[in-house]
Amino acid sequence: MKAVRIHATGGLDVLKYEEVSDPVCRDNEVLVGIKSISINFSDVLIRRGEYPYMPDFPAILGSESSGEVQQVGSQVEHVKVGDRVIVFGHPSYCTLAAVPATKVVPFPDNVDFDAAAALPIIYLTAYHMLHTVRRVQPGETVLIYAAAGGVGTATIQLGRIAGLKMIGLTSQDEKAKLIKEMGIDHVINYRTEPVVERVREITAGKGADLILDCVAGENFGDNFRMLNTLGQVIWFGIADGNPTTDLLKAIGRDPSQSYGVSMFHLFSVMKNPQLSAESFATLIRYLAEGKIAPIIYRKVPLEHAHEAHKILEDHENTGKVILNP
Ligand SMILES: NC(=O)c1ccc[n+]([C@@H]2O[C@H](COP(=O)([O-])OP(=O)(O)OC[C@H]3O[C@@H](n4cnc5c(N)ncnc54)[C@H](OP(=O)(O)O)[C@@H]3O)[C@@H](O)[C@H]2O)c1
Incomplete structure (x- = not known):
């Protein structure tokens, strides 16, 4: 098979786009012919060696894709050959993947492969920040950094369902226009406007009420001037790197404000199979009902994965960049 490693x-x-051996499907695994691969900013960070969780090398990048089941192991019951499935796990920059059955979820016929591949990471991240970490209430105001990116556009769609008021940050007026069309209430160009004052x-x-940074x-400390x-x-x-702010000093400056700071990583949700399965089912239902729809900015052939990474590094994309084998 072919893979980008x-x-x-x-x-x-x-x-490197390379020929590698076909994976072997074990008893508890599913062999998937990959049709669509969703790339994430974390793939760029891994490639650059800046991610907290690094794979062993050589590594096939990527952690979400969609495709068709080609083979199932003897212990696998929930999918069969020919099913269209989302694969939420490694590897994904490849044409064929053997993955644990727990990472494979069927998706409805009215959803295409690209939208399915783009679902897990950005929507689960947005969903759990809004509903698990914050437990947002209708009418609350959320400030969204990188509002035109993958997580940003997912947050806008889920924020609308939750009845939130939303302010987004972006560096480009063209991206601001696109996310206004998606229904965000206000957009601030952080390169040309004073963010805190605005x-x-x-x-x-x-x-x-909520800032997603x-x-x-x-500039992390600026958050406490607009909370x-x-x-x-x-x-x-x-x-932009780890925050350099003295957090305790920042939140203690005015105790009557009772500020909260949380860190969020999607791995925390993955550690709780019930929480992750329930939210994933909700998001697949929203997708099938047309309540959410991943914004696909560009589709790039798998062998040109470097072009896709460049788009992300250049801040060019509104929504997701997809690789197709
Ligand atoms: N904790 C988690 O579990 C989790 C899960 C998913 C994603 N994330 C993080 O969420 C962020 C967005 O992910 P994504 O996949 O949605 O990315 P994305 O679609 O590529 O969006 C990234 C956007 O961030 C903005 N940005 C601001 N400062 C930047 C900088 N110094 N370098 C590059 N981009 C910068 C850019 O938009 P503007 O130029 O318009 O500002 C860029 O287009 C990433 O930092 C990612 O690592 C975290």
């Missing part, structure tokens, strides 16, 4: 961390040139203005001086870095009383910051990414 990395043998070492580095730039775009470490992504958020305070939009919220009539109160600040946001995947950028962090040096409502009893508001919460959820830190879930390191696009």
Whole structure:
């Protein structure tokens, strides 16, 4: 089979499109012919060697895809040959994957392979930040960093279902236009507008009830200048590096505000099979009912995975970039 592997961390040139041996399907596994692969910013971080959880090399990148079942192990009962399935797990930048049966979920006929592949990571992340970590209430205001990205656009769609008011941050006016069309209430271009002042203005001086920050870095402390009383910051990414803020000092500056700070990683949900299965079922239902629909920005052939990574690194995408074998 064909696969995109990395043998070492580095730039775009470490992504190698190679012939590798076909995987063997064990008793508790499913062999899937991959049709669509969803790429995530974490794939870029792994390629660059900046992710907290690094694979052994050589590694086939990626952690979500969709395809057709080609073979099932003797212990597998919930899917059969020919079923269309989402694979939520490694590997995915390849044409054939043998994966544990627990990572394979059938999806409805009215959903296409690209939308199915794009579902797990961005929607589960958005869903659990809104409903498990914060338990949002209708009418609350959420400030979304990287609002035009994969998680950002998933958050906008789920935020609408939850009745939230939403403010998004982006670096480009074109992306701002697209997410306004998706129904976000306000967009701030953080390259050209003063973010803290604009958020305070939009919220009539109160600040946001929830801030979803995947950028962090040096400006993380700004969150506490635009957070409502009893508001919460959820830190879930390191696009600009680890936060440099003295957190206890930041939240203790005005005790009467009772600020909350949480860290979120999707692995925490995966550790709880019931929580993850229930939310996954809800999201597949929303997808089948047309309540959510992943925004597909570009489809790139698998052998050109480097182009897909470049799109993400250049901040170019609105929504998801898909690889097709
Ligand atoms: N904790 C978790 O479980 C979890 C799960 C999924 C994703 N994440 C994190 O969530 C973030 C978004 O993921 P995604 O897959 O939705 O990514 P994405 O679609 O590629 O969106 C990334 C966007 O982030 C913005 N950005 C701001 N500062 C950036 C920087 N220094 N470098 C690159 N991009 C920057 C860019 O948009 P603008 O230029 O418009 O700002 C960029 O387009 C990533 O940081 C990812 O690691 C975390």
